[in-house]
Amino acid sequence: MKDITIVGAGLIGSLLAIYLAKRGYTVEVFERNCDLREVTPKRGRSINITLCDRGLKALDGAGVGQIVRNISVPVYGRLIHQENQQLEYQPYGNNQEALCSVSRNELNRVLLDYAQNNFPINFHFNEECIGLDLSSTTITFKNSITGNILHRQANRIIGADGAYSAVRQRLQQRSRFDYSQHYAAHANKELLIPASAQGAWTLKKNVLHIWPRGQHMLISFPNVDGSITCTLHLPFEGESSFDSIKNKQDLQHLFVTMFPDAMQEMPELVQDYFTNPVIPMVTVCCSHWTFKDKIALIGDAAHAMWPSYGQGANSGFEDCAIFDQCVGEYRDNWIETFRAYEQQRRPNADAMGMLSEQHFVEIRDLVGNYEFQLRKKLERKINRLYPTRYIPLYSLIAFTQIPYVEALEIEKQQKQIVDELLKIKELEQRIDNPEIEDIIHKLMHSRNVELQKVSTNLLEFAR
């Protein structure tokens, strides 16, 4: 009864394996791909992760947080490259809050090493899940090298096998399984800005560079080795799309027009572009995540989200930490463990999935927009005056562990204050005048009741 089968040895499957092994369970992990530590990483599929508090705390809980920080680069804000070539810096917070930029492959390697070096976890690579019989909890794997078929009668199966989860596909065939998958009209592609000859970053480091251009966008993430991973967002179809860019000239035209400064640092642009795959963005929502006390889904398998808010891996890691808490609380009562886990996580993951879709439009269209920037300035200002009673949504998501749903509730209240302030004429010129501060105090005071509740929450979570 103490053995658990995990499908997927990606970020989430690896971390969950560590948590469960720490609890004394016998953990077997089956992964369809080869062991990524044994091959040269495939270029173009390792788009960077930005770890925030949620992810880091979950890694800390498994004892691997510091090791991950060591291979990460802290980033303190966004540097917006405007169309007119001007730069606008937007810090993530008022207190040097930072995200940790880390390569997905490197992070996965570190987790696998940590799991294997410290626990008796068995990893089986090249094993693709091709069947799952729900009545007997028998899972079938096909080895992609030997062709061998393995039928495994498992006590308990956790599907951590990503957005296109095979485990979830079997659950989906049951009646009453609610499910949705929604693709963006945009996709992304990985590009690289290599380190300088001295191994240094060629763009300002410790920030995410963003080139927002409406339907098109470029974002850069620093790596520890001095290189910078970029993601290019384009529509699938239409003008200047993945579909329309057919050759070197088309590509160069796009970059010269939209991202000339980035292009200068991309000697391999053409090769990267025409080699690397187009990666779609999909939101997955489903219910239920669990089947009896036998099967559960976690991470992208349960709730894939667009990468725009940087919460995909973070929310999956947080799933692992909460799952572990539930295991601790209901020890070996798996019906209750699964129930509590799903009850805590599903509404939050669904909310974050929706927010990620909204935020994609925000960063693409609005980051460079005047009102958007003014709003951000106001939020930072109110937060400086009320550091524990007014925390901008982005900070609630990235720098607290307040459940996503509660963060959105808090933001509803907060937004009303900024909306009020934005009605003030010539606000930008007057923003640092004492009169504006007075109005902020009054507004915060008049909303005291609502914010009282918020602030109790915030005080508990704020750093």
Next chain:
Amino acid sequence: MKDITIVGAGLIGSLLAIYLAKRGYTVEVFERNCDLREVTPKRGRSINITLCDRGLKALDGAGVGQIVRNISVPVYGRLIHQENQQLEYQPYGNNQEALCSVSRNELNRVLLDYAQNNFPINFHFNEECIGLDLSSTTITFKNSITGNILHRQANRIIGADGAYSAVRQRLQQRSRFDYSQHYAAHANKELLIPASAQGAWTLKKNVLHIWPRGQHMLISFPNVDGSITCTLHLPFEGESSFDSIKNKQDLQHLFVTMFPDAMQEMPELVQDYFTNPVIPMVTVCCSHWTFKDKIALIGDAAHAMWPSYGQGANSGFEDCAIFDQCVGEYRDNWIETFRAYEQQRRPNADAMGMLSEQHFVEIRDLVGNYEFQLRKKLERKINRLYPTRYIPLYSLIAFTQIPYVEALEIEKQQKQIVDELLKIKELEQRIDNPEIEDIIHKLMHSRNVELQKVSTNLLEFAR
């Protein structure tokens, strides 16, 4: 190039086969079940269809409308059985508008006979689609009797294989296929009120009887042979649910409490209840319905909806008529045919799917509700005064062929008028006073501009 493979010989597959054969195409239809004309119909799976204008017009277009009317019973309204045993009659319209109640099995038989007797259509039964290779348009069937496997390289495949469509499942595995399935927390079960010894209806005929009881509901549909098919709606779980009713006593308690008059006419209630399956209700939305000029989905395979608005089969039949129009317009240019078909039908089907979910709550909770009834009365009154300029939503859906999306737009305008009227104090007592008519005239006049547009549409479609 003139051959078309249809998957599914249910209502929609059969009608589409007729339309396409009339156009001169060679049509082969593959159905997973046996030929329902060769077996005694399975009880409990034939929940009745209520055909409205959309469905009937589409059947007329294929030449089979009159044959279907001959096996149908017209129903002119709902007879609500209140909890206090009082009856409340709600006509569907002011002009004897009627739905046609018909058994699903009988309707399917008639369509199959008509297809086979009039056209060289090949029907292949017991052939389950078990594979579909998109690149070569090769579809694989397994014969459920012989076990034979058939690989068919098809020019064009139309999936008319229902809510759990195998064709759609293959499309779903492609990237960028948006998909959602959403189950109700309620399900239904078929029950029967047999004809009297004289072959007559034992409940008032030519109406749908409805017993709305909040979480529980019974609806009855008359058949030509004097029997009446009922559907019992219960929650899956909780108090008085499909889950909680374990034995004869539980069942009788439910019926004695909620549906005592219906129960008197159900001598086989216990046997029916414990024999017939629980049928879930699912809404399916997906995009795209078509793949190149090779594959298309139609009917429930493209857009399953809860049966609450009675639009499942009607919208599927309407799909067939529109599909046929597109074939006529773009003859053999299948890229254009598919594009035009999907463009016309998908937004409408998605809107109808949402409306069906909303309407389920309405009929279950509201049909017996005071404000709801007053609203219906007002709508009928305004419609009598402005028969071509104010048509209640239900009539727009059931008794016109205005696209669903437009019907909903029109209703938005109309609803504001009823909302205004409902603010009048003691409205019910005064509803037939001339002063109320004056207010209606004023409101209609003041909204002249918006309604002008509406009325142009309505004049075109109103009967």
